[in-house]
Amino acid sequence: MENIVKVLKETKGVSDYRIVETKTESCELFYVLDKLETNRATNIEETVVTIYVKKGKMKGSADITIYKYMSIEDIKKKVEEAVYAAKLALNPTFKLPKPSKKEVVSPKSNLADRPFTDVIGDVVNAVYKANKYKHGWLNSVEFFLNKKMYRLVNSNGIDESYTAFSGEIEVIPTWKKGKEEFELYEMIKFSNLDLNDITRQVKNVLLQAKARAEAKVPNIKEGTKIIISGDSNIPQIIDYFVDDLSYSALYNKVNRCKVGDSVQGEVVTGDKLNIDLVPIVHNSPSSRPFDMDGVVLSKISIIKDGIAKANYGSNQMASYLGIKKPTGMIPNVVVKHGSKSIKEMKKEPYLECIKFSAFQTDPYSGFFGGEVRLGYYFDGEKSYPVTGFAISGNLHELKGTLVFSKEIETLPGYKVPKAVEIKGMKIA
Amino acid sequence: MAFSSFLASRHDVCKKLVNKLLNNYEYVSLLGAHVEGSTIRVTTHLSSIGDTSERQCGFVLKLFNGIIYSEYSFSDITEDTLESIYHDVLCKVSLPSSLTDCHVNVKAMDDEVLVKSFERKLVGKRLSTKEIIKRLTSIKNKSDSLSSKIVQTMTMYSFYEVSKMFISKNKDLTQNYPWCAVLHYPFAREGNKMNGSMNVSSGPSVIKSFEEVEARIEETVKLSVDLLHAEMVEPGEYDIITDPSITGLIAHEAFGHGVEMDMFVKNRALAKDYVGKYVASPIVDMHDGAASCLSVASYFFDDDGVLAQDTTIIKDGILQTGMSDALSALQLGTKPTGNGRRESFARKAYTRMTNTWFARGKDKLDDMIASVKHGYLLCQTDNGMEDPKNWNIQCVCAYGREIIDGKFTGKLVAPVCMTGYVPDLLKSISMVSDDFVVEGFGHCGKGHKEWVTVSDGGPYLKARCKLG
Missing domain, CATH: 3.30.2290.10 (PmbA/TldD superfamily)
Known part of the structure; x- marks a missing residue:
């Protein structure tokens, strides 16, 4: 050195x-x-x-x-x-x-x-x-x-x-x-x-x-609600909202929302999002006290009750946007729990998707979904494991309908609800 | 352009370390890797110059003590540090017997005598940093000017030079080769609809890579803008024609991962039971190998010191063999195929694909399109995921062009997710075009890690598949 x-x-x-x-x-x-x-x-x-x-x-x-x-x-x-x-x-x-x-x-x-x-x-x-x-x-x-x-x-x-x-x-x-x-x-x-x-x-x-x-290939009733849980599936959905508020998205003019906007659209029928960025979260391997520019990190709130509260990002991008106190690149996304317990979510017919071959979210087109390797289908009477189908939807259209679980889990870079309930996705 | 002077300066001391460790181990080999290069980005808003993401510089030892294989990765060695590295190795890879009691049954690797140096030179001249930035800026300016809907254009030039040295008791190999890639990615926006499209060329020639990208600026910008109005495909089963990128995605993700023979060792691949059986239509041939064509994964020897090969995986629809690294071949009693690859000297070697492709056929693309009643021409790889045990497919195409009654309707769908069962897809291949394109820009992971450069491609294929 x-x-x-x-x-x-x-x-x-x-x-x-x-x-x-x-x-x-x-x-x-x-x-x-x-x-x-x-x-x-x-x-x-x-x-x-x-x-x-x-x-x-x-x-x-x-x-x-x-x-x-x-x-x-x-x-x-x-x-x-x-x-x-x-x-x-x-x-x-x-x-x-x-x-x-x-x-x-x-x-x-x-x-x-x-x-x-x-x-x-x-x-x-x-x-x-x-x-x-x-x-x-x-x-x-x-x-x-x-x-x-x-x-x-x-x-x-x-x-x-x-x-x-x-x-x-x-x-x-x-x-x-x-x-x-x-x-x-x-x-x-x-x-x-x-x-x-x-x-x-x-x-x-x-x-x-x-x-x-x-598991067997399901025969699903039209309009069945989908529950997504497991792996890093929920973080991918959360990133759709978080990435949009970065200084970089703002500077490059590829952001959808600005501070003060409702990040979930005008009509929110699901849970309103509350998202913080936190430098150190217990058991998250992404945790770090400062970013790669040397900015010492602190917790910030970027979305409160569904409204964008702050942008975040690197020292260089902050400077270009005229922001005097850059947040730095904060490594952990912490999402407040939702309104329903997983038990409550599962009271009515549902298709729960747990394991995908690769769950995808494209923040620009809004496309999200993937081929499901393991899920559970509850037809109103009994629940059984299912496989061999794909789900897809568009977050631009469905972002206001998300209902999150009360239960929370820690994953690398995330502390998020364990499950999300979505209506209106296509099943193929 | 020459073999790394750093590795050359460490050759003799590495040989000494290998010989010294042979007093303690039945088999010892050492791989030295030095990859240098640069990545230059010019975007609508910013420019940057950095090291190549492929960069690495260090060594990895592979040792066999008669029970298990051990590896030790380290940054440097000199005459002064030889003794301390030697002791570090003995100390750091030793494990308590409680862990080594239950081990796989292997023996020492074959170590045939082979002393050779390999070199592949850059084709044509190399451009200066100033010339590269000028050329990228020109691409960016043209791209930005073609439509008011382009909010950002990203251009990138990547160049790196690989030097590797493999030393064992009987082998002494070196290799040196360059690779270059140029990328243009215009990003269009209309309200909250946003979409980008990729224009890339790669190869051993900087000039050719630039020229190919420059020739496609207009069509790529137009595609980015057109995709703003793409719809989602109505889920269902369709006739499809895959462009060479999607053909490669099928070769690589849907089938290739399933014939990586470390998966055979673990009994994780269904393909193990299908050697000698039909897995595809009789008009299908598939290859993999660092020596199968000239692309991004064309090396001379792999990270196990095994020479590169051209392996025929499928011949006339029948599965011939898989591909393997040295340790997997040892456990299976087969010959390694030169597919032992590491993300870097700091990671383990696994069986990995290299350049994977379907062979060209005799059909004309126009005839293939004309034969489709209702289907899609699927284009541009987005991503894919393997399932070698159960042969489910997930391949995501950036977009598809609708075909009805043998003609393009002008409708675009994006993105398009192909699903189904791999043999069903491969057996449904009914036409294979006489085109052949292998693109060397991609990276591939094993599970969700261990990223290595790969290429894939081939002709256009006509098949039938579920889309969603």
């Missing part, structure tokens, strides 16, 4: 700079069925430097990556090339963030308490503890425990660091019915280890694989 700073200070033409140093350590295990196939460890580092140059009222920038092997001469050559390139990519000028008085605190994690090589055995046991079914099993499981250390330095005097821990478990649950086998996909992500919760989640996906094995 010191060598890089020295070169940047000595190189003609560098008006400002930002250095982001990342060191990563990981411990990884790869299982085929319940047998270990490969283990891995990593210990790597990378430094990305953004070089800024001034030209009148314009400012150019270029990113370069500095590796450990590079000599001072190598770094000098790269920086000089970047200065030349930055002068060719000029944008309206802006100022880099200054040091903040706010305290920078790393996200808390109990993964910091013990060496990964000790912890990972417990995680393996927690996963395979749920693997106790005659006709169902875990086909393959991958375990990742990660430690990432970030340090950000800029030419305005910011020098901040934090360390983030995270875990990922990729699970492929399989269930056999007759001669046929059925599988699902699950990625469990966490930043705070809860072994019982891991066992619970693995058991849950195994039972979902069982349901997929038993």
